[in-house]
Amino acid sequence: MPNPHEERIRAAFTRQAPTFEDARLNIAFTSSVPWLLDHVTPEAADVGLDVAGGTGIVSRALAPGVARVIAVDSTPAMIAEGRRRADVEELANVDFVRGTAEALPLASAAFTLVFTRFALHHLTDPRRAVVEMARVCRPGGRVVVMDLVASADPEIAERQDRMERLRDPSHVRMPPRGMIPQWLQECGLVVDRVADREVDRPVRQWLEQAMTEESAAAQVHEAFEAELGGGAETGMRPHRGTDGVSLWFHQLWEISVARTHPDVS
Numbered sequence: 001m002p003n004p005h006e007e008r009i010r011a012a013f014t015r016q017a018p019t020f021e022d023a024r025l026n027i028a029f030t031s032s033v034p035w036l037l038d039h040v041t042p043e044a045a046d047v048g049l050d051v052a053g054g055t056g057i058v059s060r061a062l063a064p065g066v067a068r069v070i071a072v073d074s075t076p077a078m079i080a081e082g083r084r085r086a087d088v089e090e091l092a093n094v095d096f097v098r099g100t101a102e103a104l105p106l107a108s109a110a111f112t113l114v115f116t117r118f119a120l121h122h123l124t125d126p127r128r129a130v131v132e133m134a135r136v137c138r139p140g141g142r143v144v145v146m147d148l149v150a151s152a153d154p155e156i157a158e159r160q161d162r163m164e165r166l167r168d169p170s171h172v173r174m175p176p177r178g179m180i181p182q183w184l185q186e187c188g189l190v191v192d193r194v195a196d197r198e199v200d201r202p203v204r205q206w207l208e209q210a211m212t213e214e215s216a217a218a219q220v221h222e223a224f225e226a227e228l229g230g231g232a233e234t235g236m237r238p239h240r241g242t243d244g245v246s247l248w249f250h251q252l253w254e255i256s257v258a259r260t261h262p263d264v265s
Contacts, residue, residue, distance in 0.1 A: 005124050005170075005172070006074060006100065008169055008170045009074060009075065009122055009170045010074060010075045010076075011170075012168055012169060012170035012210070013054065013073075013075040013077065013078050013170070014075055014076075014077040014078075015210075015211045016209065016210060016211065017055065017075070017077040017078050017080075017081045018081070019208075019209045019211070020054055020055050020057075020078065020081070020209075021055055021057055021085075022209065024205070025205045025206075025208050025209035026205070026209045027205075028199050028201050028251075029118070029209075030057065032199075032253070033057060033058055033061050034061075035197070035255070036058060036115070036117055036144070036146050036255065037058070037061060037062065039144055039146075039193070039195065039255045039257050040062065040113065040115055040142070040144050040257075041142075042062055042065045042066050042113065043065075043066070043112075043113075044065065044066065044067065045066075045067055045112070046065075046066040046067060046069075046112045046113045047066070047067055047068050047069075047110070047111050047112050047113070048062055048066050048068070048069035048070070048111060048112070048113040048114070048115070049069070049070050049072065049104075049106065049110075049111040049113070049114045049115070049133075049136060050062075050069060050070065050071040050072065050115060050116070051072055051101050051104065051114065051115065051116035051119060051129065051132075051133055052072065052073055052074070052101045052116055052119035052122070052129075053071030053072060053073050053082070053096075053116075053117075054071075054073055054075075054078045054082065055078050055081045055082040055085060056071035056082035056085070056086065056094060056096060057082075058115065058117055059071040059082075059094050060082075060085060060086055060089060060091055060094055063086075063091045063093050063094045064091075066093070066113070067093065068093045068094075068095070069093065069094055069095075070094075070095045070096070070097055070106075070111075071094065071095070071096050071097070072096075072097045072098070072099045072101070072104060072105070072106070073096070073098065073099075074098065074099065074100045074101075076098065079096045079098060082094075082096050083096055101116065101119055101123060101129035101132065101133075102123060102125055102128040102129050102132060103132065104132045104133075104135070104136055106136050107136070108135050108136060109135075109136065109137065109138045109139065110136050110138070111136050111137055111138060111141060112137075112138050112140075112141040112142070113137075113141060113142050113144075114133045114134075114136060114137045114141065114142070114143045114144070115143070115144040115145070115146075116129070116133065116144075116145055116146070116147075117146040117147070118146065118147055118148065119147070120145065120147045120175060120180070121147055121148050121164070121171055121172060121173060121174045121175070122170050122171060122172060123172060124172055126172075126175060126183075127183050127186075130143075130145065130180070130183045130184060130187060131187055133145070134184075134187040134188065134189055134260065137260050138260065139260055139261060139262050139263035140259065140260060140261075140262040140263065141259065141260050142257065142258065142259050142260075143184065143189055143257075143258045143259070143260070144255065144256070144257050144258075145180050145184070145255070145256045145258075146253065146254070146255045146256075147174070147175060147180065147253070147254060148164075148174045148251055148252065148253060148254075149174055149175055149176065149177040149178075149179075149180075149196070149252050149253070149254040150173070150174035150175065150176050150177065150235075150252075151176075151177075151235050152176055152177060153235075156233060156235040157173070157174065157176065157235065159232070159233065159234050159235045160174060160234065160235035160236060161173045161174060162234075163220055163223065163234055163235075163236055163249075166212070166216040166217075166219050166220050167206065167207055167210050167212050167216070167217075167220060168210045168212070177196070177252065177254060178194075180254065180256045181194050181256045181258075184256055184258040185258075188260075188261065189258035189259060189260055189261075190258060190259050190260075190261065191256060191257070191258045192257045192258060192259060193256075193257050194254065194255065194256050194257070195254070195255045196252060196253060196254040196255070197252075197253050198250055198251070198252055198253075199250065199251045199252075199253055200248055200249075200250055201248060201249055201250070201251060202241065202246060202247070202248050203220065203221070203224065203238070203246070203247040203248060203249055204246065204247070206249075207220065221247065224236070224238035224247055224249065225238075225247075228240075234249075236249040236250060236251070237249060237250045
């Protein structure tokens, strides 16, 4: 029987496949790839796995510097778009596989580098995805997780999630800041470093990229305008753009870099 949330994810990202890499609407998403690659530190011999990789935007950026990379995603439209772009870019060492992050259809200890970006907040069991990432990583390999993170205040975090969910119904919840490193450690990995950055994003393009339903977009605007007028805090810290009219808001992104223990047997 189909999982209702998996169907929600596929529906959302089937809609978003054409705009997923549109820098006019998603500049924060597309321009952040180098920041992730700085933490991934790819090596020529690496066999990489991009978990919930969508169109493989990170896989394709990584491909020239590694032996091979596979992007796993559950949405056929995203995979088709990724394959199309890989063909255009003449990348022979990028493959796409359909599958879910919580049950990767791949062998244990098959990859030296396993990474995911902006995926865990869409999952009902994000910790399970981290367990799977650790499973498929070889001894001495690296696991890198990048995602949105929420306020440490549960009430504010729930308001943040409500805004994200209005924009994209496949959103479940953002992990609290510092939770992902904890999950990695619970899987027996050694966390080498954690970095974060605050990102300022324009509301109109953020909603347009997700093709947010009109009434939901109106609710987001209303909540942000109300906060600017002294109303309830959304946790997104909305503000006016430099033009004094447009709406902008903030997200916090976190990268956790971990490694598996080397095989000493």
